[in-house]
Amino acid sequence: GAVVSQHPSWVICKSGTSVKIECRSLDFQATTMFWYRQFPKQSLMLMATSNEGSKATYEQGVEKDKFLINHASLTLSTLTVTSAHPEDSSFYICSARDLGGGRDTGELFFGEGSRLTVL
Amino acid sequence: GQNIDQPTEMTATEGAIVQINCTYQTSGFNGLFWYQQHAGEAPTFLSYNVLDGLEEKGRFSSFLSRSKGYSYLLLKELQMKDSASYLCAVVDSNYQLIWGAGTKLIIKP
Numbered sequence: 001g002a003v004v005s006q007h008p009s010w011v012i013c014k015s016g017t018s019v020k021i022e023c024r025s026l027d028f029q030a031t032t033m034f035w036y037r038q039f040p041k042q043s044l045m046l047m048a049t050s051n052e053g054s055k056a057t058y059e060q061g062v063e064k065d066k067f068l069i070n071h072a073s074l075t076l077s078t079l080t081v082t083s084a085h086p087e088d089s090s091f092y093i094c095s096a097r098d099l100g101g102g103r104d105t106g107e108l109f110f111g112e113g114s115r116l117t118v119l
Numbered sequence: 120g121q122n123i124d125q126p127t128e129m130t131a132t133e134g135a136i137v138q139i140n141c142t143y144q145t146s147g148f149n150g151l152f153w154y155q156q157h158a159g160e161a162p163t164f165l166s167y168n169v170l171d172g173l174e175e176k177g178r179f180s181s182f183l184s185r186s187k188g189y190s191y192l193l194l195k196e197l198q199m200k201d202s203a204s205y206l207c208a209v210v211d212s213n214y215q216l217i218w219g220a221g222t223k224l225i226i227k228p
Contacts, residue, residue, distance in 0.1 A: 006161075034216075043206065043220045044162070093161050108152070108216070113161040 002028045002098040006111025013084055014119055021079045021114045023094030029074035030096035034108070035067075038091040050077040084118045091115050121145045123219035125207050130225045131197055139192045139205050139222045147212020153181050153192045154206040156221065162206055165192065194224075202226045 003026040056069035068080040131137040150169040154162035168183035207219040
């Protein structure tokens with residue numbers, strides 16, 4: 001199946017700093033990627049839909065200015081958590097669908113996830 | 120509102136069979152996913168059903184009844200490594216994924 005790579009896997013930062021998380025589709029082009037957040041013992045929550053070459057679509061309650069999403073190419077989307085605070089500590093996961101060449105099965109391919117800890 | 124219901128936790132014995140149910144009420148339906156998630160890791164795709172019936176894939180099978188808003192994931196010949204959370208997710212009419220809270224499956228020797 002298609003491969004999605006996410007980096008970094010773990011990041012610890014001080015309160016007030018910004019953190020960038022990268023999501024790459026390694027063997028396919030992804031015009032759309034999804035960013036999720038998961039707090040301990042809770043389900044995945046969709047934060048935003050990242051669209052290549054245009055603005056991301058944010059879910060209700062997600063601050064656009066705090067969670068900056070850039071999808072500058074067909075294989076890379078980035079999520080920047082600006083001025084991070086301890087309550088932003090969470091597991092962030094990206095996913096994408098491989099829509100090319102009629103291969104779309106509806107399957108979402110997930111990155112490995114990034115665990116953010118804000119001190 | 121949109122809602123996905125699945126049991127919070129289930130316990131089963133190694134080598135046995137377990138069925139995890141999922142019921143949904145969503146605005147439209149464009150398919151249902153089952154994912155497996157081990158603690159601290161990203162979800163792993165298990166199955167995708169869009170038509171009624173049973174899809175079998177090795178030890179795992181998934182069933183869908185659209186008229187009943189119901190799906191189940193069947194795990195056979197349980198192994199200790201199957202201990203994980205199992206997430207049910209429905210694609211609604213806007214192609215948004217609606218996630219269940221997950222079922223934590225505990226396998227005992």
